[in-house]
Structures are given as structure tokens and as C-alpha cells.
Amino acid sequence: MANLHIILVKSGIGYADDQRKTLKALGLRRLNQSVSHEDTASIRGMINKVRHLVEVEEES
Secondary structure (H helix, E strand, C coil): CCEEEEEECCCCCCCCHHHHHHHHHHCCCCCCCEEEEECCHHHHHHHHHCCCCEEEEEEC
């Protein structure tokens, strides 16, 4: 299964509480912090919710 490399490029300050909680659930706490997760439907759904705050790269 492929991995997704997720980078926080914009702060969650000023956005809805559920979006900030989604960032925390993904493991993102600081700007330019990056995490890797397996490419699953639930992770894709979380990324979709905060797509304006993160950048996503696919790893093979």
C-alpha cells in the first residue's frame, strides 16, 4: 500500500474547531511539519477536510 506524505503549510488558527481537531488527529502541530500515513479512505477523508491547509505527496 502506498504512503502519503502530508505537510502543514498554513495554520489552523481562525478555522473551525473540527478542522483544527482534524489536523491534530493527523499528527500535525507546527507549520512545515510533515507526517506519513498509509493511503486509506479515512486518511483521504481527513485530508479532504483540511485540503486548504496541507500539501500532499504520494510516496511509493
